[in-house]
Amino acid sequence: MNSSVLKSAAAPARRSFREQMHLAREDAIVQAVNRLLAEKGFEAMTVDEVAAEVGIAKASLYRHFPSKEDLAAEAMVRTLERAQAFLDTLDATLPPLQRLQGAVRWMLQVQLQGEMPALPSANSSLRATLMAHRGYMDRLMAVSETLGGWIEAAQAEGLLDATLPPIVVLYTLYARACDPVPGFLRSTGEYSDEQIIELLLRTCFQGLAAR
Amino acid sequence: MNSSVLKSAAAPARRSFREQMHLAREDAIVQAVNRLLAEKGFEAMTVDEVAAEVGIAKASLYRHFPSKEDLAAEAMVRTLERAQAFLDTLDATLPPLQRLQGAVRWMLQVQLQGEMPALPSANSSLRATLMAHRGYMDRLMAVSETLGGWIEAAQAEGLLDATLPPIVVLYTLYARACDPVPGFLRSTGEYSDEQIIELLLRTCFQGLAAR
DNA sequence: GTCTATAAATAGATAGAC
DNA sequence: GTCTATCTATTTATAGAC
Numbered sequence: 399m400n401s402s403v404l405k406s407a408a409a410p411a412r413r414s415f416r417e418q419m420h421l422a423r424e425d426a427i428v429q430a431v432n433r434l435l436a437e438k439g440f441e442a443m444t445v446d447e448v449a450a451e452v453g454i455a456k457a458s459l460y461r462h463f464p465s466k467e468d469l470a471a472e473a474m475v476r477t478l479e480r481a482q483a484f485l486d487t488l489d490a491t492l493p494p495l496q497r498l499q500g501a502v503r504w505m506l507q508v509q510l511q512g513e514m515p516a517l518p519s520a521n522s523s524l525r526a527t528l529m530a531h532r533g534y535m536d537r538l539m540a541v542s543e544t545l546g547g548w549i550e551a552a553q554a555e556g557l558l559d560a561t562l563p564p565i566v567v568l569y570t571l572y573a574r575a576c577d578p579v580p581g582f583l584r585s586t587g588e589y590s591d592e593q594i595i596e597l598l599l600r601t602c603f604q605g606l607a608a609r
Numbered sequence: 610m611n612s613s614v615l616k617s618a619a620a621p622a623r624r625s626f627r628e629q630m631h632l633a634r635e636d637a638i639v640q641a642v643n644r645l646l647a648e649k650g651f652e653a654m655t656v657d658e659v660a661a662e663v664g665i666a667k668a669s670l671y672r673h674f675p676s677k678e679d680l681a682a683e684a685m686v687r688t689l690e691r692a693q694a695f696l697d698t699l700d701a702t703l704p705p706l707q708r709l710q711g712a713v714r715w716m717l718q719v720q721l722q723g724e725m726p727a728l729p730s731a732n733s734s735l736r737a738t739l740m741a742h743r744g745y746m747d748r749l750m751a752v753s754e755t756l757g758g759w760i761e762a763a764q765a766e767g768l769l770d771a772t773l774p775p776i777v778v779l780y781t782l783y784a785r786a787c788d789p790v791p792g793f794l795r796s797t798g799e800y801s802d803e804q805i806i807e808l809l810l811r812t813c814f815q816g817l818a819a820r
Numbered sequence: 821g822t823c824t825a826t827a828a829a830t831a832g833a834t835a836g837a838c
Numbered sequence: 839g840t841c842t843a844t845c846t847a848t849t850t851a852t853a854g855a856c
Contacts, residue, residue, distance in 0.1 A: 420821095438732045441652035445850065455823050460851065462821095495818070520792055521649045559819045562812070569793045570812050576789065578728060582780045601773070601781050605816025607706070608770045631839095656832060668834075669840050677832065 424462055427452050431473040435515035440470050440524045467527035471534055473515050477508075478537035485544050494551035495558055498571065499599055501545060505575045506595045510584065517576045542568060574602060635673055638663050642684040646726035651681050651735045678738035682745055684726050688719075689748035696755050705762035706769055709782065710810055712756060716786045717806045721795065728787045753779060785813060 430451040434443040445466050449456040463469045484504050488497045508514045518524040528534050549567045552558035558567065579601075583594045641662040645654040656677050660667040674680045695715050699708045719725045729735040739745050760778045763769035769778065790812075794805045 423821095439650075439652065441650065442733065444848085446848090454821095456850090457824085457852075458822050466850070517789060522653065556819055558817055559811075559815070562808070562817065563799075565797065565799070566790075566794065566808050566812065567817055569790045570817060572793075573788060573790050577784060578787065579777075579780045579784050582783075583777065586776065588774075588776070597773070597777050600770075601777065601816070603816050603818045604770070605812070605814050605818075606769055606773065606778055606781060607814045607816075608768055609820065634839095655830085657830090665839095666841050667832090668842085671833065672839060 428473050428476050431469050432513055432515055435473055436512045439516045467524055470524055471527055471531045475533050477515055478541055482541050494548040497548050502574050506598055510580055510591050514575050639684050639687050642680050643724055643726055646684055647723045650727045678735055681735055682739055682742045686744050688726055693752050705759040708759050713785050717809055721791055721802050725786050
């Protein structure tokens, strides 16, 4: 056997394997960040906790991500990608209003599973980082355009209140991702997660007033 | 003149003056805390910032309050007292549904004025402090009972969705105090505060779906 | 790339003079 | 009661050996 043949055949495979390991590790990191962001928010989450949860040294974390802000931004990006992927499965299979309800249902499920990273509060250091983060903003725009199209379609069909500006509807839907009500309801122990989601969908789309 | 007479006459007045100064200072402290809690939340707010905003040394702050948690708890208590005082002005003057809407309107106004302290996120160190804080819990119960009575009355009148558990309605109303939508809408520059409040009242009570 | 060890900055809280 | 100065713990981030 020619060693150069071996090399040319094995080298790509080994690099691919390494890359997969690398990606798998980064995935574990981002998952831990996601969970901690959901549990306690950006300010209260510490890099030490992330490292401990992943099971690696803190210095190793900084080989993967340059800062705590970038760590959080990456978690946000992954969540937006998950969201877009889910929206794509809904697209064109249902009437627009039901697609919007499906989107809210998904957000509530992810939140109740403890995997929805908390939005940065008004003046967080994270907010500036995110606004300047190209990957984040691009994906946020993509999701917003998908939802925005559904909103206008649902309004055109007369099923969604057409007197509400679409931006108001969009923000109201987004806000379900960090709604404290699901957590409060769960802490009462009175309702299952499925019941909580159905209740929230009703208050969101039908409102509190009698119909 | 008998000095003991002078003393007995003057001493209470001087102590009252001192007490007023004391209360005025504590009020300034709590106001600063309130503003900072609204702006950046408990974790991101630092005691140094509070001291700087009040214009006193940090050590002086700790003569008034034993810890950062107590500082925040006192701000919460004051806000609950303001809320209860406002609710009392509404009581028995309007139908229950309009009283509930008035309560939400008040919360949104206070929030837009930057005076609504942010609720503690799920696992905040503040949460444990608050749950054990007698003054806070008492006032929270009082507000909840007032609102709870109105909710049941509005449901009995058939104006509020009677198929929703009252606790769900109560939590949904409370959540308006930390709703991120008003801030997002304001940042677009498209709407006045009054318009934002009316839009939020509509989405809250009428829902997003067409009627 | 991972680790241990440590820097550098900042947090909450306190000591002690006045 | 207020101040300056400081303590102690914790945080983000890095250096340098392997």
